[in-house]
Amino acid sequence: MSNVLVAFFSASGETARLAKTLADTVKGDLYEIQPGVPYSSADLNWNNQASRSSVEMNDKTARPVIKNRVEDMTSYDVIFIGFPIWWYEAPRIIHTFLESYDFSEKTVVPFATSGGSGMGETDHILKQTCPMARWLPGKRFSSRANTEEISAWVKGLKM
Numbered sequence: 001m002s003n004v005l006v007a008f009f010s011a012s013g014e015t016a017r018l019a020k021t022l023a024d025t026v027k028g029d030l031y032e033i034q035p036g037v038p039y040s041s042a043d044l045n046w047n048n049q050a051s052r053s054s055v056e057m058n059d060k061t062a063r064p065v066i067k068n069r070v071e072d073m074t075s076y077d078v079i080f081i082g083f084p085i086w087w088y089e090a091p092r093i094i095h096t097f098l099e100s101y102d103f104s105e106k107t108v109v110p111f112a113t114s115g116g117s118g119m120g121e122t123d124h125i126l127k128q129t130c131p132m133a134r135w136l137p138g139k140r141f142s143s144r145a146n147t148e149e150i151s152a153w154v155k156g157l158k159m
């Protein structure tokens with residue numbers, strides 16, 4: 001696999017760990033999607049309908065600001081995008097990321113961690129934001145996923 005970027009957003013570190021293992025496995029560059037305003041634990045409280053994450057996830061048009069950019073997106077052919085599942089889909093900041101670059105002629109592969117939910121409609125929802133990319137099916141991992149599980153998945157991808 002050549003010219004691979006592993007981009008990820010992680011609010012509490014689980015997806016970050018998986019992303020690092022994946023970047024080692026595919027020999028890709030690692031890029032963390034950093035929110036302009038970091039998420040506090042109060043922001044992440046899904047039991048509170050007024051918390052920042054609840055408000056964002058209740059608004060399909062929410063686009064939280066990203067503070068850092070990928071230096072040269074044109075140099076990558078394959079972009080893995082990792083995130084925690086929030087309310088059965090990708091956090092809105094992933095949509096901000098997808099709208100920040102030109103992904104035409106690029107292969108995009110979602111991956112996620114969650115407490116238990118699968119990808120559900122996640123792939124479909126992301127594709128609507130970025131229809132010009134070539135999407136491969138995304139995969140949800142448990143936060144305990146090991147290197148073997150990740151490399152088996154990568155080997156099975158139809159690049």
Ligand SMILES: Cc1cc2nc3c(=O)[nH]c(=O)nc-3n(C[C@H](O)[C@H](O)[C@H](O)COP(=O)(O)O)c2cc1C
Pocket residue numbers: 009010011012013014015016044045046053054083084085086087088089113114115116117118143
């Ligand atoms: C706001 C919010 C919503 C969540 N919604 C779900 C969900 O719908 N299904 C699920 O299995 N886990 C859900 N989770 C749990 C996270 O997906 C899980 O803890 C994930 O591994 C966290 O990754 P991170 O440490 O990279 O942020 C949610 C967590 C948060 C903070």
